[in-house]
Amino acid sequence: MKFYLLGYPVGHSVSPPMHNAAFNELGMSHEYSSLGVEPSKLAEIISTRIRADEFGGGSVTIPHKIEMLRLVDELDESAEMAGAVNTLQWKDGVLTGYNTDATGGVRALIESYGDISQTNTVLLGAGGAANALAAQLKPRVKELTILNRTEEKARALAERIGTNFGSIIRDQALIESADIIVNATSVGMHPNVGESPIDKKYLHDGQMVFDIVYNPQKTQIMLDAEEAEGRSLGGLWMLVYQGVEAFEIWTGVRPSAQTMYDAAKMALLERH
Numbered sequence: 689m690k691f692y693l694l695g696y697p698v699g700h701s702v703s704p705p706m707h708n709a710a711f712n713e714l715g716m717s718h719e720y721s722s723l724g725v726e727p728s729k730l731a732e733i734i735s736t737r738i739r740a741d742e743f744g745g746g747s748v749t750i751p752h753k754i755e756m757l758r759l760v761d762e763l764d765e766s767a768e769m770a771g772a773v774n775t776l777q778w779k780d781g782v783l784t785g786y787n788t789d790a791t792g793g794v795r796a797l798i799e800s801y802g803d804i805s806q807t808n809t810v811l812l813g814a815g816g817a818a819n820a821l822a823a824q825l826k827p828r829v830k831e832l833t834i835l836n837r838t839e840e841k842a843r844a845l846a847e848r849i850g851t852n853f854g855s856i857i858r859d860q861a862l863i864e865s866a867d868i869i870v871n872a873t874s875v876g877m878h879p880n881v882g883e884s885p886i887d888k889k890y891l892h893d894g895q896m897v898f899d900i901v902y903n904p905q906k907t908q909i910m911l912d913a914e915e916a917e918g919r920s921l922g923g924l925w926m927l928v929y930q931g932v933e934a935f936e937i938w939t940g941v942r943p944s945a946q947t948m949y950d951a952a953k954m955a956l957l958e959r960h
């Protein structure tokens with residue numbers, strides 16, 4: 689069957705090598721490829737290439753994640769919670785939209801950190817990615833605090849999911865008592881390498897920093913955490929686990945996260 693990444697532009701996405709590596713390893717003769725679709729053509733492509741016998745499922749990326757909400761037949765709760773679709777399943781003539789970004793991110797964190805249920809977790813950011821992650825993190829940790837540059841957005845997010853909030857400018861000291869710090873801001877992302885949303889003096893040993901950014905693979909906040917003898921987890925693992933969960937939806941089979949990670953990392957290296 690065929691699987692597509694729908695985006696525009698799709699460029700050199702790491703998703704095709706990542707999924708094809710898992711298909712190959714499991715001896716599945718499926719094929720995953722990128723399909724650049726201009727926004728004005730999305731509805732047409734959905735009714736021709738996607739609602740087709742040979743189509744198994746796909747991934748959705750920028751700029752189609754929100755538009756896809758109204759183009760599917762059914763929305764899984766994960767897509768409703770995130771307010772966006774990143775995974776499609778075509779089965780028995782029904783097109784279903786899921787979202788595995790935040791669930792995959794939290795799964796990556798748990799795989800690396802272990803049990804997060806007793807942790808005090810601080811989430812940096814209050815944008816789209818932070819909103820989706822907050823909803824998944826809140827029921828799984830002991831305490832979740834939102835810090836954001838713009839206080840009103842942190843307050844709105846904290847109120848929506850019923851958790852604590854602070855302002856990243858004034859309350860950075862809250863970082864000191866955190867077990868896990870999740871960076872869901874774009875600070876430190878290429879080309880602003882070298883920037884961190886927090887002052888490194890608040891980081892210390894025993895903490896884990898999880899940055900959802902994967903370019904660069906080690907952001908400044910991750911380097912700062914390691915310098916302070918804490919641990920760090922990069923966004924490539926979030927990308928991998930959103931793919932692992934999509935793969936499970938499509939095939940019912942659990943792929944090797946390590947195989948997908950290795951393929952994604954190799955593709956990123958080749959890209960530069």
Ligand code: ATR
Binds near residue numbers: 816818836
């Ligand atoms: P995404 O969908 O990737 O989450 P977004 O909705 O634009 O993107 O959110 C970007 C996040 O990064 C926001 O939390 C933003 O803070 P504001 O709410 O104050 O805008 C944060 N961010 C971006 N640039 C920042 C900077 N230079 N310093 C601190 N926070 C920044």
